[in-house]
Amino acid sequence: MTGRCLRFLAILLASFALLARPALAQQILRDAETEAFMADMSGPLVKAAGMEPRNVQVFVINDPEINAFVAGGQYVWVHSGLIAQADNVNQLQGVVAHELGHIEGGHIIRSAEGMKEATGITLLSLVLGAAAIAAGGAEAGMGILGAGQQAAMGKFLAFSRAQESSADLAGARYLSKAGVSGKGSLEFFKKLQNLEYRLAIPQEDSYGRTHPLSGERINVLREVYTVDPAWDKPVDPPLEARFERIKAKLIGFVSEPTQTLRKYPESDQTIPAHYARAYAWHKSAYPQKALAEADALLAAMPHDPYFLELKGQILLESGKPADAIAPLREAVKLTNQPLISTLLGHALIATEDDANFAEAEQVLRNAVARDRENPFAWYQLGVVYERRGDTARAALATAERYSMMGQDAMAMRSADAALQGLKPGTVDYLRAQDIAMVSRAAVEQQRKKK
Template identity: 90%
Template sequence: MTSRWLRFAAVAAASLALLARPAAAQQILRDAETEAFMADMSAPLVQAAGMEPRNVQVLVINDPNINAFVAGGQYVWVHSGLIAAADNVNQVQGVVAHELGHIEGGHVIRYGEGMKEATGITLLSLVLGAAAIAAGGAEAGMGILGMGQQAAMGKFLAFSRAQESSADLAGARYLSKAGVSGKGSLEFFKKLQNQEYRLAIPQDDSYGRTHPLSGERINVLREVYTVDPAWDKPMDPKLEARFERIKAKLVGFVSEPSQTLLKYPESDQSLPAHYARAYAWHKSAYPDKALAEVDALLAAAPHDPYFLELKGQVLLESGKPADAIPPLREAVQLTNQPLIATLLGHALIATENDANFAEAEKVLRNAIARDRENPFAWYQLGVVYEHRGDLPRAALATAERYSMMGEDQMALRSADAAMQGLKPGTVDYLRAQDIAMVSRAAVEQKRKKR
């Protein structure tokens, strides 16, 4: 989650939802099952890196490119395209281990060091070039300027490649300490190398690139991985089965339905295939077909919380909120997941039955207590407060939502409105005051930039 803070984007009510951070306009895929899987998959690696698993998050971004990155804080961002391209969980673990190497090495913070060195070279070349021009050597002066810029870029690229190589070796250490094979890491670098071949990237020299060539990385890491005791250790079959489910549901959610149905045809009766097709049919507005796929999943695992969650989602978004409540209630009881609880709260409100609003408030308040960075949960809670006539708290919930969305002006207005009706000195009043203060400063800063 890093410097890119959450903003609600689209598919607001969906259990698998898109959110975005305004700084980079990146869409984040929030999904209870995916986040639980990523946490369990990466926990041994995080511990091997000397970090606390509860402080490190591995999140998925809706982007078809094969990529992963860190951007400040203890957060690893994985593109949905990378998961779709991975053949097994071990390959994803190899990527995550590498990114953890960037976190442990403080590479995002040290990025400024590389820029500073490169800038120093550029400034020196400017001084020398200007002196040569002033002395009458215009051609020599321009040459010095050009060489200085080239040297600065080379210095920075070398710095970047060194960081990547350092993260590769750090990731190898984490995999070894966690008892996870490095085969997946090498396999994934091979995929990247095949991409380089397709793009006709020269394979003889990595000069001029921010990353070492994949072939160079494979050669170095092969020597490390093949002698490691974990090299021949098989993958955890339960973790691999969970990965296949996650991959299928992500493909079903982000891909065009026609593409999903080609990848997971009707002839494929596996659980992942049913999962992918359920999302494909739901996206295509065929609720009966989607429910048929979900029922096939529940026939195999009647009390799987994520299958129950999906059934509730399809029913809710098909205009049957009352029918969605029982499966969602059971899913919440089984997992206590705040994202699923938010979906249940939405279903309770969507019934427009006054008797359900008290339960909706309880469910949503519990969800927010465990996951404050969910704008849609705040929106739903605001609806509950407005329904019961508590306009100041409805305004506070709206302020929370706009604050996460990066809508500073709207957050300021809502926070000011909340303070007009809240008792000074209370927790809610102080929270509204905090939002107003931060939002006002952000508005002023934007005004000065203009």
């Protein structure tokens, strides 16, 4: 019976792990305009939470579910489905404020406390159940085990619901301090409540759930928001316009083109509609239609860096890298944004013109200096070094790329290859040493686990 008891414990602990550790395997959607918008939109809320805006980042994950979460560090992860379903920027601000409440409250770290308490209950029930079984009371012993598992799960779920309620109230404080209305927060909870109705989730009691019912949360927060001085403050028009842009381009990028074109028909001549259709046509391999939409955007705003980026991307990915250089150069000049710089570097390399390689190297080195977490930039920089015959630095760039992708064995081999050709004591040599040491330790740890 001991083996069976241990299996019960393993199943329970696995359930806790799934509840407490959100999956980060989804594709992270990196986009210069979206990241700039997220930083500006969340900045006042981050300050209101007593944190430094430059240390907090809001990322978008390619996932159609309406969800957002934090998973360690000062990072907020927002699903693309949530942005697509949000009606305005105020609703998104309400969600982000809630997630900042989790960060400020240290809830990811404190979740271990709830798991520890629940595990303690489980272990006690295992001991008592095993004792009852050994005394001949098999049925009583199994009852104790089952009750202990239920009590442990209930304990953990109650802990999780308390954290959610705490984050709700913290988010309300941040919105108030930042002078942002809580209307969007309530509106979004009503969306979630409607989803609960469609899924036929019982509305009487939130027991057995990780989150309070949306109706419960609305009732509590309504009392807080409606008396706040910012309650009737309208949505900031420029910020709302930016939100509509990034929402449209996101839908155009992640949705099936037919869905995008239904939502944004050609009769719709607004900026967001042109944006969404440009991505839809580009995904459908209609480059001329995509370029026509990009040109329509540039006719309205000739020096918008993100419209220039879009046109450059369409040209580059349609096999016209030389034509892509001019709009991408202007976009980089206007923003100095590393993601756009990487795209320009790619275009310069794709021309296969040796005269462009010096500029490509400079652009890409600047890009990785400002944003090291960009595997594609490292790949392109490695291509430049390889074409120049600088195999040591090509190997180092490859090691950087594999390291951030979590491919430790490949990172170790590439770093070792770089060390063979780099001058000892230089910055590049020391960096290769660091990657080799960290990767080798990770590889050894993986071997020990096998």
